Each structure stands twice: as structure tokens, then as C-alpha cells.
Amino acid sequence: MSKTFKQIIYAERPDPTIIPDRTFKVQNASLPATLQPHEILVRAHYLSLDAAMRSWLTAKRSYIAPVELNTVMRGMSIAQILDTGSGVDATKFKKGDWVIANAAGWVEYAVETEKTLERIDVPEGCSPIDFMSVLGITGLTAYFGLEEIGKVQPGETVVVSGAAGATGSVAGQIAKIKGGRVIGIAGGKDKCDFLVSSLGFDAAIDYKSPDWRQQLRDLTPNYIDVYFDNVGGDILDACLGRAARNSRFIMCGAISQYNTATPKGPANILNVISQRITIKGFIVFDYAAKYEAARKDLAKWLADGSLKRKEHIVKGGIEKAPAALVDLYAGGNTGKMLVEIAPLSEALPGSAKL
Numbered sequence: 001m002s003k004t005f006k007q008i009i010y011a012e013r014p015d016p017t018i019i020p021d022r023t024f025k026v027q028n029a030s031l032p033a034t035l036q037p038h039e040i041l042v043r044a045h046y047l048s049l050d051a052a053m054r055s056w057l058t059a060k061r062s063y064i065a066p067v068e069l070n071t072v073m074r075g076m077s078i079a080q081i082l083d084t085g086s087g088v089d090a091t092k093f094k095k096g097d098w099v100i101a102n103a104a105g106w107v108e109y110a111v112e113t114e115k116t117l118e119r120i121d122v123p124e125g126c127s128p129i130d131f132m133s134v135l136g137i138t139g140l141t142a143y144f145g146l147e148e149i150g151k152v153q154p155g156e157t158v159v160v161s162g163a164a165g166a167t168g169s170v171a172g173q174i175a176k177i178k179g180g181r182v183i184g185i186a187g188g189k190d191k192c193d194f195l196v197s198s199l200g201f202d203a204a205i206d207y208k209s210p211d212w213r214q215q216l217r218d219l220t221p222n223y224i225d226v227y228f229d230n231v232g233g234d235i236l237d238a239c240l241g242r243a244a245r246n247s248r249f250i251m252c253g254a255i256s257q258y259n260t261a262t263p264k265g266p267a268n269i270l271n272v273i274s275q276r277i278t279i280k281g282f283i284v285f286d287y288a289a290k291y292e293a294a295r296k297d298l299a300k301w302l303a304d305g306s307l308k309r310k311e312h313i314v315k316g317g318i319e320k321a322p323a324a325l326v327d328l329y330a331g332g333n334t335g336k337m338l339v340e341i342a343p344l345s346e347a348l349p350g351s352a353k354l
Contacts, residue, residue, distance in 0.1 A: 035085035125303035154179030162230030310335025
């Protein structure tokens, strides 16, 4: 089985900006000649890129330990099983199965175990790639943010920042399913048009427009009942200024602040008191026990057309991941950003198709 493959190593801490060919380096590694008992060989096909990765590179107190220097960059991927060692339960994992490789990282191949893989049972009307987007961590993040914190009621005004991104695009659609009046904030006319014409948002604001704050005021005459924040910074501050009494602010991310040396806090923080605002941060892993039920809802919405998916796939192999991550923070994607490590034409014959 001995084979050389590529992996991406975390080489140098960003200070504060990620520089692809300095922060990361491509390194060759070799697979073992034979698998040990209970080991599973997988080939990665699609790598998930997520905004949270920036915080994983910094040695600060967080919900997860930072990636150690000179180790494989953390990440999850859609992968296919190529071989299994003795003792692996064939009713759960067999050659040709598609899996989520939660701990493999930025690699072309990996030797995993049953504990680090999740076999994909694809619902009708869905595909394995959905488990990196609407049925994966990003979709689940949107779902639990709205279900557990936002608790959107019919007729309420919901504002979503980073609305054309992986999580924001799903969050806005779920808010619509719940009966909300949804306003998305995104960068550029094309993204705003996509939110309204393709995803069914009620309105969209281009934050690159010089009058975006006035647009926000005009579109929220009765203020904001629920705010799903993916960006932080000036947009969070402006939405605090438009918060309704007893509004709920879902703190999911702050992508505008991840690459700044001195992150900016909101000036309108006193509105939290006067308007009795609930501001709550959360991590999707807190709700792991509810994933199965959430995926059933998400899959049902996908199947009936009330929830649409959108992927931004970067082709060219694992080497493209560092630059693609930088592009993610620059807003270069619409929908979920994935790196195609290996095309499906190279999958095992007869396997499930994406």
C-alpha cells in the first residue's frame, strides 16, 4: 500500500494576517505498507473551509485548543474508504463508503479509525457533499443558532450578516421557513441579488455601499427582533443601534475582526440595557446530541425545496487550500467554500455519486 501523498502543515503563526506560503507549507508523507487492526484508509475528496479556522491558529483560550505548529492543519472532509484493517465492523464501514473525516485535517489520504469517521447515510433528495454544507457543521450552526437562541416568531424582522456565506445563507432561509421577514447583509450587488432572487430573502443590503447604514434604518422601521451575526465590527454595532426591545442577538462569528491586531467592540453596547437585548454566543458542538433530529429537518427542507444549497468549490487539489482560506476571509465565496482535493471521476467504481 506504500504511497506518498500531500498534506498541509501549519508552519508559522499569522501576525495577524494569514500569508499562504508562510503560514502553511506543503509536505509529503507516506502511508503505511499495511493497515493495523481497526484502521481505515480513506481518500479525501472535498475539504471544508470555515471561518473558525482563523481562531484555531491562535494560542488563546477558546472552545478548542489551537493547532500546534508543525502539525497537519485541522479540518474535516468528505472522504471515501479505500481499505479497512482486520476487526473493522463491515456493517458500519466498508470499501467504497463515503464518510465525514472529522480529524483527518488538510490531507489527501489518511489512516483513521471508526471513532474518527462518520459514515454518511444520504437522505433522499440529498447528496454526500451536503454533509459539508447544509447537512454539515455550517447548516447545523445556522439551525441551532435560530432554534435555541433566535426563536424566530412569524412576522419578526430578522437580520443576517455575512448572509451570502455558508452559514448565513442557511440561517436566512431557516428564518424565512419560520415565518420571519429576513434582511441579509452581504458584500456586492451580485451577492445581494442572489439572496433575494435565489434564496428568497425579503431584502438585502450591500455593506460596500456608502449608504448601507441608511438602508438598514429604512428596512427596519420597527427595529430588529433577531440578529444572526457572522461578522462583528461596524455591522454588529449598527444592528445594536436598531435593536428592538427584547431582541435576540445570535453571536456566531466575527469574520471582520479575525485578521485585525486590535478587534473592535460595539459602541452601542448600552442598548443592551435599555432595550433588554439578549446577546448569546454559542458553539455548534454544544448541541451534538441533537444533530440527528436537526439533520432530519434540514433534509426535509432540502427535499421539499424550501431550503436551497450553494457551494463555492475551489479546484486544483489540496495545495489550493491556503490561498482559498485567505479568499474566504476576503468574502470571495458565495455559499459554502470547499476545496476539491480529488475529482469524483477518481472515486472507486460503483460508489455513491455526489
